[in-house]
Amino acid sequence: MVGVRDYRNSDVPPVRFAYNDAEAIRQYLVETRGYPEDNVVVLKDPNQSDLMAYFGTENDPQGKLFDAVTRERLDEVFVYFSGHGVPTEDGAGVLLPSDADPLKPGLTGYKLETLVRNLNRLQEVRVTLAVDSCFSGLSHDGTLIRAASPVFLAARPDKTGLSNGVVFTAADGMEIASWDERLRLGLFTRHLLEGMLGKADRTVGNGDGRVELFEMERLLKTYVGREANRRYSRQQTPQVVGAPLTVLNDRIDPESTAWKRSSRWHGRAAEPPHPNPSPPWGEGLLFPSPQGGEGGPKGRMRGFGSLRATTIVRRPPLVA
Secondary structure, eight states, X not given: OEEOOOOSSTTSOOOTTHHHHHHHHHHIIIIISOOOGGGOOOEXXXXXXXXXXXXXXXXXXXXXXXXXXXXXXXXXXEEEEESOXXXXXXXXXXXXXXXXXXXXXHHHSEEHHHHHHHHHTOOSXXXXXXXXXXXXXXXXXXXXXXXXXXXXXXXXXXXXXOTTEEEEESSOTTSOOOEETTTTEEHHHHHHHHIIIIIHHHHSSOOSSOEEHHHHHHHIIIIIHHHHHHHHSOOOOOEEESOTTOEEESOOOTTOOHHHHXXXXXXXXXXXXXXXXSOOTTOOSOOOOSSSSTTSGGGOOTTSGGGGGGSOOOOOSOBO
């Protein structure tokens, strides 16, 4: 789990909710999917060397993640990034570590295609890669270079994807990745988690009790696109790459009452899920505590305990 909130370059605005995003994903993996806590690594504001150490380089894919998967015979990997992204001159997407210079992303960033290529080299493992970032050179708080007005080329989304898994990215190349400011999460991250917990199957899917990739794509493009338009008058189109029938969660609970607990926690009267893909504004299974700023007291994202009912823990020790 990588959350890059603060950048050393003073011209680069912070990604205000990056820590919240990483923590929400961490809690989902531990409390809902059953990942052992010591198998989930959270990197806050890593520099370029940190990313290379964990995920490998263009010339050497054998970083710490590779070592863990091969030596411990792990069968599933979930990689998540929340932070800025920019394009190179040839349109390739680059993830920005905390020490990056966005005017020299090819030299100081970490290329998305390098990450995908190195993840593809993991043998006999299922991989999920989710990136809450955009590659337009813009951000929710403005351009990445505040003191100038550079013309960035839009990055071309990598359509090759993972041969051993699926890829989610928050927006298309020319777009901005928006935030859910009330819930203090990335808009994409919020709906990614809700969808994988079963909402994709129940609201826009076939209702067969499994969350499949085509259902997630439909949910993300419907909900994220609609909320970005209605809240910020902008277009945001999450990208999903992988086999459409890939099963992401086959143990959802169709009778889950997590939405009821979520509604009561917010102090509203509990209402049943909306019968069509247009959600009532403010609906959400995931949210931080409204007390104490980001993540609330002790950094915990309240509401996750109620989500344990939506899936059944079934996997051996895994890694993220």
